[in-house]
Every structure is written in structure tokens, then in C-alpha cells.
Amino acid sequence: MRDIDEFTITTAVKQMTGPKADPRLREIMDSLVSHLHDFAREVKLTEAEWFQAVQFLTQVGQICDDKRQEFILLSDTLGLSTLVTAQNNRKPKGCTEATVFGPFYVEGSPLYNHGDDISNGAKGTPCFVTGTVKGLDGKPVAGAELAVWQSDDEGFYDVQRPEVHEHQARGRLRTRDDGSFEFRSILAVPYPIPHDGPVGKMLDALDRHPWRPAHLHFMITAPGYERLITHIFNETSDYLESDAVFGVRSTLVVDWNRHEPGVAPNGTAMTEPYYTVSYDFVLNPEA
Structure with missing residues (x-):
């Protein structure tokens, strides 16, 4: 776990899931992490772009209320x-x-x-x-x-x-x-x-x-x-x-x-x- 780089990080994250995790949740999260990391590597995501994405998702959540569901x-x-x-x-x-x-x-x-x-x-x-x-x-x-x-x-x-x-x-x-x-x-x-x-x-x-x-x-x-x-x-x-x-x-x-x-x-x-x-x-x- 001490020698994490842009390629070993994916396996490291998936290995952190504990044995008591629901099997279906494990399957979903393992796939999500794999695809998410592959996406970031494929497009060579910059730190500025990553932060912009975080801001975007934050704004999506902030505008949601009981009458508007921006995530949908x-x-x-x-x-x-x-x-x-x-x-x-x-x-x-x-x-x-x-x-x-x-x-x-x-x-x-x-x-x-x-x-x-x-x-x-x-x-x-x-x-x-x-x-x-x-x-x-x-x-x-x-x-x-x-x-x-x-x-x-x-x-x-x-x-x-x-x-x-x-x-x-x-x-x-x-x-x-x-x-x-x-x-x-x-x-x-x-x-x-x-x-x-x-x-x-x-x-x-x-x-x-x-x-x-x-x-x-x-x-x-x-x-x-x-x-x-x-x-x-x-x-x-x-x-x-x-x-x-x-x-x-x-x-x-x-x-x-x-x-x-x-x-x-x-x-x-x-x-x-x-x-x-x-x-x-x-x-x-x-x-």
C-alpha cells in the first residue's frame, strides 16, 4: 500500500473492501472503480478538470429539493x-x-x-x-x-x-x-x-x-x-x-x-x- 501509482491504485482500492461487504455491492463498486480509473487514465484527466467535476456534482446536489431532482x-x-x-x-x-x-x-x-x-x-x-x-x-x-x-x-x-x-x-x-x-x-x-x-x-x-x-x-x-x-x-x-x-x-x-x-x-x-x-x-x- 506504500507504493501506489497511477496504475496500482485501482487494485489497491478494490482490495480495501472488507470480507463482510455485501457481494452485490462489492461487484458494483469493483466495476465502478475499475471503469472510473480507466476513464481517468484514458482521457488523462487533469487536476483542474477533476475539481471542476467535483464542483459540478456539488451544484447538482445543492439545487435538488422536494420539487426538483437534478440528479434524475x-x-x-x-x-x-x-x-x-x-x-x-x-x-x-x-x-x-x-x-x-x-x-x-x-x-x-x-x-x-x-x-x-x-x-x-x-x-x-x-x-x-x-x-x-x-x-x-x-x-x-x-x-x-x-x-x-x-x-x-x-x-x-x-x-x-x-x-x-x-x-x-x-x-x-x-x-x-x-x-x-x-x-x-x-x-x-x-x-x-x-x-x-x-x-x-x-x-x-x-x-x-x-x-x-x-x-x-x-x-x-x-x-x-x-x-x-x-x-x-x-x-x-x-x-x-x-x-x-x-x-x-x-x-x-x-x-x-x-x-x-x-x-x-x-x-x-x-x-x-x-x-x-x-x-x-x-x-x-x-x-
Whole structure:
């Protein structure tokens, strides 16, 4: 241990892990140390660059709070979130694909009845959402819980607006006996991820934009089935080919249909244009 140099340090660090360490933790940390040290040697990392990285990670932590998770944004924009999601959500053909969770999910959103307006005052063009939840065998999944959340027409989630003190454009529903669901919300729009912090500065330095295509978040849970975290995307949206967090899947891109004023699918008389979108989710049974 006294003759440590840039090459022997890697083995020395790994040998310091004690025999009582959890085997999985040992495996992860050994690999992390090996790759981290190889990276530093490969790019010939300078002390100034190392300190800049420390400052960056410190700033990422300092901006996090109960309404903003900058580390998730960092993971999303580096593609790590998508990589972990993909390798942990391999599903049989026919199942709905999973995608990134995002940093704006909130526990305990209101439980709504079918047809209710979950926007709850959030600004945007009305949009009526329908669909079904089925198993891979085609049978409807009754009582599945759908958590839904989205931004308003200015690209902000309710938790990003300090003047909003209640849930808006988010809620939960449970599917009917035939697996169907319906609710009213607002039209999804493209928006930039928060880029006023260290992750935004990183994107600027890399000549990358912070924009996400228009999408609606879903988390679906039901007994006997794997949890599904996914989005549906608007076919006509910008940024489908350059999503800042790499969340788009072609199977999740669908049409949002515009309608002139008239009678909406739920019988509501609409005096303004509105949109409809429908998607049928297919869950994978638990092993």
C-alpha cells in the first residue's frame, strides 16, 4: 500500500473492501472503480478538470429539493436512465414499451372518476383521453390504477409553479371491468427540461438543446402484472428525433386528433376546438 501509482491504485482500492461487504455491492463498486480509473487514465484527466467535476456534482446536489431532482435530470440527459430502463424492462413482443420516469411524478395525486377533468385549472386546449389496459393474453385488466401527469400549455408541471398549491394536470383512475378508461385533460405540448441549473449549463457546453417532445406520462399498476412506466407522444410534435432525455419509442407515438367545436366524446358541448387521443396499453404478467 506504500507504493501506489497511477496504475496500482485501482487494485489497491478494490482490495480495501472488507470480507463482510455485501457481494452485490462489492461487484458494483469493483466495476465502478475499475471503469472510473480507466476513464481517468484514458482521457488523462487533469487536476483542474477533476475539481471542476467535483464542483459540478456539488451544484447538482445543492439545487435538488422536494420539487426538483437534478440528479434524475443528469441521468436522463446522459442516457443512463434510458439504458437502465431498457435493460430492466425487457418485455415480450406485444407489450407496451417502458420509458423514462422523469423527475415530476408526485405521490398521492387525486383519484378521479372516469370522464373527470384532471387538468383542474391547468391552462391548455381541452383534450379527451381514452384507452384500455389489457394483459398480453388480450384479456382486459379491471381495476388497474393509472397515474397520469403532464405539463400545462406553457410547459410547466404544477410542482414547478410556486403559486399552485394543489394538483393540476395529474391524477389517478382505475380501469373499468372491461379494462377501459377515459378522462379529460389538456393538450400536451413540447417543453424544455429545467435548464437554469448545472445540467442546463452542461447541455449548453455540449451544444445540446433541452427540449422534450409533447407527451403524456402514465404509470400503470395491477395485481399479477409488472408495473409499467411509460409515455405516449404526439405524432406531430417537434423533437421526436432529438428528445433531450432519449425517451421516445416509435410504438408510443400516436395521433392527437383536432376537432372543431361540437360535442365531445363524453357528450360535453365544446365551444372551442379540442383534441382526442386514444391508446391501448398491454401489460406483461409477473413472472
